[in-house]
Amino acid sequence: MAELADSGGPAGLSEVSSAVVVIDVLRAFTTTAWAFAGGAEQILLAGSLADALALKTRHPDWVSVKDGPPAPGFDTVNSPGHLRSLDLTGRTLVLKTTNGTAGALAARNAPLVLCAGFAVAAATARALAVHRVRRTTFVITGDDGLAEEDLACAQYIAGLAAGSAPDAELCLRRASRSVRAAEIAEGLRHGYPGIHPDDVPLCLEADRFPFAMRAVPTAPADGEPAYMTLRPHHV
Structure with missing residues (x-):
């Protein structure tokens, strides 16, 4: 059984299922997928910018x-x-992001926490099957739980996990018309720093990688x- 849960931050989850899938399509959990594809060993999900800087200060070789x-x-x-242009081998x-890392930390007490976007959707569904999950909560991190791209991805993963054949192209089209996708496009037009022209296309590519991503306290x-520590989860 799967349900969608609204999580706008650390207080967003009032109950914990046997498994939680934290969705952030644009862009946190697409960025992490590409980081692992680039050789990263692990990704630490920090609770604040200050916490991230403190970890960096103690470990200058971390990225x-x-x-x-x-x-x-x-x-x-x-x-x-x-990130896809960086050599992250063994790094x-x-x-720290606005939505994705907060959603993962909110779910930290769940027995199984998977972080996902479209890039690892099929692998995430396989992980739920391998772990024989009976009840899954999907945490929609964007737009206070209303982000269309995250909802579409959650429904795509839930359909795969249920053994159906959801229409990937339909889900991706929904995501491409989302408010966040439009904001990124607008940022590109105005030369906003921190955005790459390929960000949205990379985020809206289904099942690119064969691994899921598991976060553990x-x-x-x-x-x-x-x-929390995020690592590739091969199933």
Whole structure:
């Protein structure tokens, strides 16, 4: 059984299912998928920009990533178009975004937390089947739980997990007409930093990668802020 849950931040989940799939299509969990495809070993999901900077300060070799324009202390931005050009082999990334990381941290107490966008949709559905999940909550992180691109992706994954054959192209068309896709296009027209021309096309490519992405709570070292660790989950 699957249900959609609204999560606008850490307080967004009042109940925890046996599995939670946190959706952020545009762009966090497409960016992370491309980072893993580029060789990244793990991605730490930070609760705040200050926490991300603190982790970066303690580990200067880690790659720090944030939403929006470049900023001091951060190595790059939350953009699949930008990250796909980097050699991330064996690297650890620290990521803080407005919606995706907050949604994952809100679900931290669930037995199974998967982070997803269209790029890893089929693999995410396979992971739910392999883990024999009986009840899944899909957390729609964008637009206070109303983001059309996230809803379309959640419904696509839920359909695959249920054994049906959802129309991927229909779901992708819905996502392409979303408010967030339009905002990114507008940002490109005005030269807004932190956006790559290929971001939306990369985010709206279904089943590009064969792995899911699993997030687990991690006990930080002394003096480090709390975070979750995201890794590829091969099924």
